[in-house]
Amino acid sequence: MDYINKYIDENKERFLEELFELISIPSISSIAQHKPDMYKAAEYWKKLMLDAGADKAEVFETDGNPVTYGEKIIDPAKPTVLVYGHMDVMPVDPIEKWNTDPFKAEIKDGKIWARGAEDNKGQSFMHAKAFELMVKNNTLPCNVKFMIEGEEEVGSPNLGKFCEENKEMLKADIILVSDTSMIARDIPSITTGLRGLAYWQVEVTGPNRDLHSGLFGGAVANPINVLSKMIAGMIDENNRVTIPGFYDDVLEVSDEERAKLAEAPFDEEEYKKSIGVKELDGETGFSTNERTGIRPSFDLCGIWGGYTGEGAKTVLPSKAYAKISSRLVPNQDHEKMAVVFKEYFESIAPDTVTVEVTPLHGGKAYVCPIDLPAYRAAEKACEDVFGRTPVPVRSGGSIPIISTFEEILGIKTILMGFGLESDAIHSPNENFPLENFYNGIRTIPLFYKYFAEGEK
Amino acid sequence: MDYINKYIDENKERFLEELFELISIPSISSIAQHKPDMYKAAEYWKKLMLDAGADKAEVFETDGNPVTYGEKIIDPAKPTVLVYGHMDVMPVDPIEKWNTDPFKAEIKDGKIWARGAEDNKGQSFMHAKAFELMVKNNTLPCNVKFMIEGEEEVGSPNLGKFCEENKEMLKADIILVSDTSMIARDIPSITTGLRGLAYWQVEVTGPNRDLHSGLFGGAVANPINVLSKMIAGMIDENNRVTIPGFYDDVLEVSDEERAKLAEAPFDEEEYKKSIGVKELDGETGFSTNERTGIRPSFDLCGIWGGYTGEGAKTVLPSKAYAKISSRLVPNQDHEKMAVVFKEYFESIAPDTVTVEVTPLHGGKAYVCPIDLPAYRAAEKACEDVFGRTPVPVRSGGSIPIISTFEEILGIKTILMGFGLESDAIHSPNENFPLENFYNGIRTIPLFYKYFAEGEK
Structure with missing residues (x-):
């Protein structure tokens, strides 16, 4: 892990500069007038991959916004990781509630503040830099492919077709995505379900x-x-x-599974306080985590x-x-x-x-079994960085394309996200702690290592 | 009536020009940025009165928008009519639904199209021109006072205080207002109730x-x-x-009065068609006119x-x-x-x-008894112009200041309006038929005549 920390230390300023440049492109996919920004973001990703050491990278047209694809094949016999992320962001209204310009990232209180700082520019950027780190240090243990799309926030209407048309190109053993959160700052978690x-x-x-x-x-x-x-x-x-x-x-969840879910640490008073409500409310007969996770x-x-x-x-x-x-x-x-x-x-x-x-x-919703070798690789990588076993969680959020990947490409996805609930994604004052950003870049190369070993 | 028609014929172009200039001032009282327009409109009214022959006219400050007051006292022993109207208008949104510029009046299909064409610039303007007509033809039979305010559309928050402070100046025998509608093009009506x-x-x-x-x-x-x-x-x-x-x-309305109200001509199918709904809906046990008139x-x-x-x-x-x-x-x-x-x-x-x-x-709501002498004067004036006795109606609309007048000044109000339901007041494409506009100018001097005779 030493070489990883060393590379991050030597390059952390540049990483931020590059990320801030990506953030400065207002690539809001739900507003038609931002279409040109989608192309700017796609070209930026192409450059990012080539600079990091990809064999090739290309901006693909779709019926909607473009997709940037890049790859580095070190040995066709080795396993392949397909990284998925998105370059589009949510609208910024109500704009008057932002304390900073949403498209001019700022560092304050140890966090990056901007639209997309976390979702998903910040988190997908970690993968670009982890890839760069492995290439520059000659530690890339397997093949890697990147597919970065521009319509996630509007439900990925054209990515299914893109997958259909490029099945061969996208062939991989696992899909790796960082577009989810950890339970808390010091508790890593891997998302095993999405609504x-x-x-x-x-x-x-x-x-x-x-x-x-x-x-x-x-x-x-x-x-x-x-x-x-x-x-x-x-x-x-x-x-x-x-x-x-x-x-x-x-799908009704068994009492056994509900009991396991109930083991995840949860402080209801803290939860209520953090969102400023006196009382919670939801479907009768279910706990808060069940209401967002399985209902x-x-x-x-x-x-x-x-x-x-x-x-x-x-x-x-x-x-x-x-x-x-x-x-x-x-x-x-x-x-x-x-x-x-x-x-x-x-x-x-x-x-x-x-x-x-x-x-x-x-x-569609998605479920990832926790006995998958790739899941165990993610578990080990998190253990190395965070010093504790990640908790498997059912997230209330949706990444509809994940179940589409399974259907069309036949590949399972590992949802190893480094966000926090307090990141205010989709809201004013979105932010991403620098600690999480760098921990993400630390964890990803370890995932590759354990995954490649497991698949050997 | 001949001299009335003659004067209108000779001056009708000028009347419209002057009205259109008043309409061109976007005096929207509910939007703070239009405050300067309220003063423009108030000064315009001052000029209008002085040009028409008022002894004096003045713009009064209030805690909100200004009030223009003007008067002509021909003989303190004669009765006095106080004309009330408002120079402010409603907002114009949704602006995209207008077929014309709301503040640039246009004539089309025999109607004036603009915000305020009817409510209340068009209707109050009829009084200025009827007054001018009587002065120029030496037929003004009594004293006349004008009070034109700038906050009717936001509930006249400062006019009560203005009345309190100017009781002596505003002394009159009747208040005359045209800010209501007729039942139909050919059926005059006088509003005897307001919600x-x-x-x-x-x-x-x-x-x-x-x-x-x-x-x-x-x-x-x-x-x-x-x-x-x-x-x-x-x-x-x-x-x-x-x-x-x-x-x-x-106030529960007696069966007798409900029976009388039911006599007003009303075509439910036509009503539904005009507003484009399949079914009407309202309080169980009451007719459509009752739902808007007495409930x-x-x-x-x-x-x-x-x-x-x-x-x-x-x-x-x-x-x-x-x-x-x-x-x-x-x-x-x-x-x-x-x-x-x-x-x-x-x-x-x-x-x-x-x-x-x-x-x-x-x-507050307001009710005008139909045995008031001034009501009979309005009845006769309408008969002369429209050839039929006006129908007394309870309107569903509100002019909250009318009941305030009664409370503070102790004066009843005659609501002799010349609008039509189809004028789309408060909505996009507000309009006012030229026929109604000129009939208003014809009727008002006759009201003065019968009223002065009755009060002699």
Whole structure:
């Protein structure tokens, strides 16, 4: 491990400079005007890989944003690691809540502050630098491939097709991803489960125009009132989703497994304090970690309609909108969920309004068995760096493409992430502790070492 | 009436030019940055009155926007008409739904299209021109005073104090206002009742920051879900408001009066068609006209929270907001309603969130007896111009200041409006038919004539 620490020490300033340059590209995939930034980020990744020592690197066009692919094949007989990451980031609104420019990274209190500092520019960048480190020190023990995409935050709509079309190129023994968190600063963890995702936008239309709320109020159904009632009706008094069929395919977790999950350290008071709520709430009969780990959710991600400006404008609005998402668990299918959601939403709409449901994206849940040799390699690598065995956790988050990889490429994924819950990913003031960043660069080469040994 | 028609014919182009200049001032009272426009509009009104023949006219400062006052006293022994109108307008959003520039009036299909074309620049302007017409033709039969304010659309927060401080100056026998509608193009009507208004903004806060909906979704209460449920719970299955005390003071209208109200022509199919809805909805046991005329309403004027931009950003938001308004009927008191609303809203908030309720403004309902001499004068004036007796109607709209006038100045108000329901006031593409505009200018001098005769 000495050569690893030495290389990091000698190059840490440069690592940050390069990362900050990547961060400065506002590659927000959900906003069309940032399309040119996606190409800038893709070219930046190409350069990053070639500089690190890749045999080749290329920017591939897709029907959406580009994918950067790079590889170094040291011996076709040796095992191959495929690194997956994403160069796109979430929007930055509400921008007024940021303490710094989201696209101008700053170091403060031992953390990097910026959009993408962690998710996923910071974490994927660790892989580029760990690769560079192995190449420059002649310690790369196996073949390595990188696939860095630009549409993860919008559900990877084109990466499935890219995998289909490039199966041979992407052939590997394991996929390695750092896009998840550790349980705590000093407790490494490996994510063994991810929730899937279904996301819908709904539009409720009442009158054909905004009406005067005095002249019409009381006699004409108000689409915001109606939408509120429809939303309220979709969750029952036990916080269970009322959509028929919603729970049909949910994989019930055995009491034994639930007991094991309950062993993970969790301080409810600390958790509540960290997010500033007096009480938690969720599906009756499940613990907080179960509610996010093994049970589906039903969240309003956004709602809007009528007058939302300053002051007291009276109006009976024509339309109300909401963005609704559900985190899915094995074996819920997002396409089936889209069907049952649409049918139910339409069925509960009163005759006073018309409704439109648009599925925006979705993905399957994923489970990684903990007896996989690659899982054990990740375990050992973490032990070396953190001095303790990583905890296997079911994450509430979604990386829909992970289950797609398994389906199309037939390859399992190791989710060895170095983020923290406090990183505020997807929120204002996203950050990534420097300690985690460097520990990531330390751990990855050890994963390669143990993985290559195990696969020998 | 011949001299009236002649004067209008000779000056109609100039009338429009002057009105369009007034419309071009974007005097939106609810948006602070338009403050300078309020002064422009006030000065414009001063000029309008002096040009029309007022003895004097002055712009008065208030704690908010200015008030323009003007008068012509032909004989202190004669009766006095006080004209009230407002120079401020509503915001123009959603701006993308306008077919024309809202502040650049255009004539098309026999209508004036612009923000304020009707409410209330167009309608108050008729009074300035009717006044001019009487002065220039030496037919003004009584004294006249004008009070044009700049905060009607935000609930006239400073006009009560202005009336208190200028009681002597504002002394009059009747207040005349055109800020209401006629039943139809060919059916004149005089508004004998107005609903009051209560308006609140609510804020629901869940976690102290936007959270990742994957990592937290299912375990932390979502403020949009919570707000939707709270709103839904405030209206029962009969569309009655569930707030305790809400209906306590509602003046129940006798079966006799309800029968009379039912005589007003009303075509439900036409009504539904004009606003593009399949079904109407409102409080069980009341007709559409009763629901807007004699019963209180409960409308969401706006709602917002979380991600409302393009695409599918997942977030468990920190906050959700709504603007809620209730049209009140006699004898509901908006201050009492603000108290019961706040108490109830706070009482139904679960422990998972904190809520804040801000009353934004309010006003009392108003009723005008139809045996008032001034009411009969308005009736006769309308008969002369429209060839039929105007229908007395209870409007669902609110002009909260009207009941304040009665309280402070002790003067009743005649609500002789010339708008149409199709004028889309407060909405995109507000318009005012030229026919109504000129009929207004024709009717007003006749009101003065009959009123002066009656009061002799």
